[in-house]
Amino acid sequence: MWKDFITSGGRSTLEDPDFLRLSIMNVMAGAGCVAFLLFLVLDSTGSFGWSTLRIATDLLGIALTLGVIVGLRAGAPLGVMAKLSHLALFVLLLLLAVARGESVLAVTIPLIYPAPAYLLLDSVYRASIGTALMVLCLYAVILTNTGGFFEDMVAVLDGALSITLAMAFQAAVMALYLRSRQQSIAWLKSLKDTLAFQSAHDPLTGLQNRYTFDEVISREMRRRSDDRLFAFLMLDIDSFKAYNDTFGHPEGDELLQRLAKAVQGLFNRAEDHVFRLGGEEFGIVFRPRDRSEAALMADRLLEVIESMEVPSPGGPHRHITASAGLLCRAPGPGPDSETIYRLADQAMYRAKETGRARWVEANDEKRKNDGTH
Numbered sequence: 001m002w003k004d005f006i007t008s009g010g011r012s013t014l015e016d017p018d019f020l021r022l023s024i025m026n027v028m029a030g031a032g033c034v035a036f037l038l039f040l041v042l043d044s045t046g047s048f049g050w051s052t053l054r055i056a057t058d059l060l061g062i063a064l065t066l067g068v069i070v071g072l073r074a075g076a077p078l079g080v081m082a083k084l085s086h087l088a089l090f091v092l093l094l095l096l097a098v099a100r101g102e103s104v105l106a107v108t109i110p111l112i113y114p115a116p117a118y119l120l121l122d123s124v125y126r127a128s129i130g131t132a133l134m135v136l137c138l139y140a141v142i143l144t145n146t147g148g149f150f151e152d153m154v155a156v157l158d159g160a161l162s163i164t165l166a167m168a169f170q171a172a173v174m175a176l177y178l179r180s181r182q183q184s185i186a187w188l189k190s191l192k193d194t195l196a197f198q199s200a201h202d203p204l205t206g207l208q209n210r211y212t213f214d215e216v217i218s219r220e221m222r223r224r225s226d227d228r229l230f231a232f233l234m235l236d237i238d239s240f241k242a243y244n245d246t247f248g249h250p251e252g253d254e255l256l257q258r259l260a261k262a263v264q265g266l267f268n269r270a271e272d273h274v275f276r277l278g279g280e281e282f283g284i285v286f287r288p289r290d291r292s293e294a295a296l297m298a299d300r301l302l303e304v305i306e307s308m309e310v311p312s313p314g315g316p317h318r319h320i321t322a323s324a325g326l327l328c329r330a331p332g333p334g335p336d337s338e339t340i341y342r343l344a345d346q347a348m349y350r351a352k353e354t355g356r357a358r359w360v361e362a363n364d365e366k367r368k369n370d371g372t373h
């Protein structure tokens, strides 16, 4: 029940950065509501002597604190509620000091202001201005001596000094805490983004990886209301081992990077996805109008790769080739990523077996017409 109350019925969790603000609003509003109810009973029974201002303050306090609790539970925006709660806190604390100026205890209640103000506003700048304003208002309360508590100037100076020290010290601690909290949250967020990017991409080429491939395929298979085909092209560089052995691994890495850029240059529509699925193996998911457009794209891809210049130290330029497997299917629900990968992989291996530098379509084994290179 307690947890349900401070989270506004499960609206926030401990891992959520807004958990602190939400729970502070609920705890303060709850405590404030109980305190104002108590004051209302005491004021209306004349325990402190009759005062319209006090009764009005108590009623306003109950209305505002209940409003915060109900508003948060009803799903009101957290940022807006935090600002409103801060405003209510400022006004009520000040009203309490004015309405009960005869009691030193009541005048010191506003000293609690800086801590919740910094947390609610989540801004060192705004909360510092709020604290300075509160200090000035309390000076005014003391100087005007509304309740007649402060007998002489020494008592006034004493009060002003106590208020200044207490508020300034609290504000400094809160500002430090808030700054380090904000820095930690920003650091965690950027770490989370970096990890999410790294887990989805290949570090060498920056392309999406096998993990993302599975996600993209399952998303594509759920896609509806699209009359274009689903096409998957699996590509493998021919004799890459020999390339590495001849030019060295760093040259091999560079070739992979250049090839990744070349593939991205050709498949550059918003809905295209280019993956590095393994060592020298790439995958492309695209949405052609029909099979002939898919075949055209496969032809173009092999041509682009064959036209890539490969620097050969001390010798003539060499050219590389690649083999591919193409899978086309009608849009709508279909097999999982494993099956799609396997079918295209089988087609790609048939392209290797039958001479390389070509593509083969999955299922019907149609060959690229222009033969080997």
Ligand SMILES: Nc1nc2c(ncn2[C@@H]2O[C@H](COP(=O)(O)OP(=O)(O)OP(=O)(O)O)[C@@H](O)[C@H]2O)c(=O)[nH]1
Binding pocket: 204, 236, 237, 238, 239, 240, 241, 242, 244, 248, 249, 250, 251, 252, 253, 256, 278, 279, 280, 352
């Ligand atoms: N430079 C570099 N080489 C890699 C990387 N990942 C895998 N390789 C190399 O890719 C080569 C793949 O060799 P194989 O599987 O025999 O294939 P292949 O030589 O291309 O022969 P075919 O595919 O049959 O045409 C191996 O030499 C791997 O070391 C990489 O990230 N960088």
